[in-house]
Every structure is written in C-alpha cells, then in structure tokens.
Amino acid sequence: MHIPDGFIDLPTSAAFAAASAVAVAGAVKGSRRQLSEQSAPLAGLTAVFIFAVQMLNFPVAAGTSGHLIGATLAMVLVGPYAATLALVVVLIIQAFLFADGGLTALGLSIFNMAVISVWVSFAVFMLLKKILPKTKSWLVVATFISALFSVPAAAVGFVIQYAIGANATFSVGAVLNAMVGTHILIGIGEAIITALTVSAVLASRSDLVFGWDKKDTILEIRS
Amino acid sequence: MKISNRKFFASFLLVSALLAGGASFYASSAPDGLEKVAEDVGFIETAEDHTFGDFTLSDYGIAGLENARLSVGFAGLIGVLATALVAMGLFMLIRKKAPSKNQ
Numbered sequence: 001m002h003i004p005d006g007f008i009d010l011p012t013s014a015a016f017a018a019a020s021a022v023a024v025a026g027a028v029k030g031s032r033r034q035l036s037e038q039s040a041p042l043a044g045l046t047a048v049f050i051f052a053v054q055m056l057n058f059p060v061a062a063g064t065s066g067h068l069i070g071a072t073l074a075m076v077l078v079g080p081y082a083a084t085l086a087l088v089v090v091l092i093i094q095a096f097l098f099a100d101g102g103l104t105a106l107g108l109s110i111f112n113m114a115v116i117s118v119w120v121s122f123a124v125f126m127l128l129k130k131i132l133p134k135t136k137s138w139l140v141v142a143t144f145i146s147a148l149f150s151v152p153a154a155a156v157g158f159v160i161q162y163a164i165g166a167n168a169t170f171s172v173g174a175v176l177n178a179m180v181g182t183h184i185l186i187g188i189g190e191a192i193i194t195a196l197t198v199s200a201v202l203a204s205r206s207d208l209v210f211g212w213d214k215k216d217t218i219l220e221i222r223s
Numbered sequence: 224m225k226i227s228n229r230k231f232f233a234s235f236l237l238v239s240a241l242l243a244g245g246a247s248f249y250a251s252s253a254p255d256g257l258e259k260v261a262e263d264v265g266f267i268e269t270a271e272d273h274t275f276g277d278f279t280l281s282d283y284g285i286a287g288l289e290n291a292r293l294s295v296g297f298a299g300l301i302g303v304l305a306t307a308l309v310a311m312g313l314f315m316l317i318r319k320k321a322p323s324k325n326q
Binding site for chain 1: 225226228231232235236238239240242243246247249250251252253254255256257259260261263264265266268269270271272273274275276278280281282283295298299301302303305306307309310311313314315317318319
C-alpha cells in the first residue's frame with residue numbers, strides 16, 4: 001500500500017506529513033520509556049524482518065497481490081511506539097533506496113501503515129487481551145485478529161486521504177469499496193504470517209515479547 | 224525451550240536474509256492491492272514517476288544485472304543490511320540506558 005507521488009495533492013500530502021512527524025516524535029518519546037537493553041535489538045531486527053517479508057508479495061485474487069505490512073507483528077513483539085518507528089525506518093529505506101512509495105507521499109504512507117495500522121491493531125489487541133484467557137495460544141489468536149483489522153484500517157486511511165485531496169475525480173465510494181474489499185483479503189495473509197511469526201518467537205523467547213505478560217517463565221514452576 | 228540472546232538474534236537475522244535474498248525471487252509480481260484498485264477505478268493515471276526511479280536499486284533489482292534471481296536477491300540483501308544499520312542505530316540510541324553503576 002505504498003502510495004506513489006501524484007495520487008494525492010501536495011497540500012494534503014504536506015498535512016499528513018506534518019501529522020506523521022508529530023506521531024513519530026511521540027513514538028520516540030514512548031519508545032524511550034519502553035525499550036530496554038534487550039528489546040532494543042529486537043526492535044531493530046523486527047524492522048529488518050518486516051523489510052524482508054514485505055518483499056514477498058503473495059497472490060490474493062485474480063491479478064492482485066498483497067504483502068505483509070507488519071504493523072501488528074511489530075506491535076506485539078516490541079510495543080506500539082517502537083512498532084511505529086520500525087515501520088517508519090522500513091518505509092524510508094524503501095522510498096529512498098528502492099523507489100517504492102513516492103517521496104512526497106511518504107507522509108501519507110507513514111500515516112496509514114506506521115500510525116493507523118499500528119494503533120488500530122493495538123486497540124483491538126488490548127481489548128482482546130482483556131476478554132481472552134491468558135495463555136500463549138489465546139495470545140496468538142488475539143494477534144491473528146488484530147492483524148486482520150490492521151490492513152483494512154490502513155486502507156481506510158488511504159481512502160480518507162483520497163477523499164480529502166485526490167488528484168482524480170472518481171467517486172470516493174468506489175475507491176472505498178474496492179480498497180476495503182481487496183485489503184480484507186490481504187489482511188488474511190497478514191494475519192497468518194503475523195500469527196506464525198509471533199508463535200515462533202513465543203516458543204523460543206517469550207520473555208522478549210511485549211504483548212506477553214508472563215515474563216518470569218524461568219521461575220514459573222512451583223510446588 | 225529458551226535459547227540464548229545471541230542465538231535468537233542471529234537466527235532472526237538469518238531468516239530475514241534468506242527471505243529477502245532467496246525467497247523474494249518467488250514473490251508474485253502482480254500489482255498490489257492499492258495499485259490494482261487504482262487501475263480498476265481509474266486513478267492510476269495520476270501516478271507520477273518516482274524521483275529515484277532510475278537509481279541502481281529501484282524496484283528491488285540491481286540495474287544492469289541480467290540474472291533475475293541474483294538481481295532481486297542482492298537488492299534484498301542490501302535492503303536487509305541498510306535496514307539493520309538504520310534501525311539498530313536508531314533503537315540503540317533511544318533505548319533506556321541501564322544504570323551505569325551500582326551504588
């Protein structure tokens with residue numbers, strides 16, 4: 001969902017770039033509180049992993065592909081603040097090194113994928129954690145559902161930007177229908193990849209997982 | 224089954240390198256969700272060429288390298304390396320510092 005230059009006009013792009021800058025500043029502050037000696041390298045590697053998996057487009061429907069965004073994956077592993085920053089790093093590298101995502105549209109893309117997608121899935125995740133049993137399996141279920149929501153959420157972000165400042169005149173309704181429909185499908189792929197990855201990390205190093213509260217796994221066994 | 228930090232981080236990096244450097248060759252080249260919607264609805268016409276569209280690495284390939292597998296693979300590895308440098312640097316810079324000495 002990397003937006004090329006030209007879809008959205010410059011004033012709208014500038015406004016969303018400013019909003020993204022504010023969000024990134026907040027994420028730096030939040031990360032400073034949340035990142036420890038151990039979770040800082042995990043946050044870095046999560047960005048690397050997301051870059052890699054974003055290269056793997058999977059087919060979703062006739063002539064359409066999708067790829068991981070990684071917002072929920074990063075949110076569950078390292079928390080929402082560091083997740084926002086990890087996504088921002090990936091989007092900047094893609095735009096500047098690989099010509100993927102326009103430069104004037106960078107603020108729009110950051111807002112959709114590094115802000116909306118991360119924080120919508122964080123809200124869903126926290127809600128599910130409250131109502132679901134506190135086991136690893138249920139944590140993976142919560143992750144799956146949060147990821148499912150994260151992709152259409154980013155798609156709706158684009159539709160809002162289109163409604164405000166599209167350079168084209170096609171109806172917003174048509175764009176909304178097509179964007180949400182397609183991205184619900186891509187969201188299923190996102191959810192599967194995210195759940196598998198989180199399961200693997202939970203199995204090997206659950207103590208590093210932000211979304212998993214029982215960090216004292218070593219001292220767990222009591223009589 | 225708790226594995227050491229070093230082993231865990233090394234495997235994480237290795238998997239990323241294998242995916243970007245190897246598996247990426249098999250990725251679908253169909254337009255992604257947004258691009259397809261833009262084609263179907265019609266606003267793809269408003270897209271402009273990327274500022275850096277002629278750069279060596281644009282569209283995840285090494286310009287001039289004929290072998291598609293090597294081209295996307297090397298581009299992927301360069302991306303992994305670049306992301307690692309930037310992201311690690313950033314997060315190491317802003318993490319909570321451990322107390323420097325015990326009183």
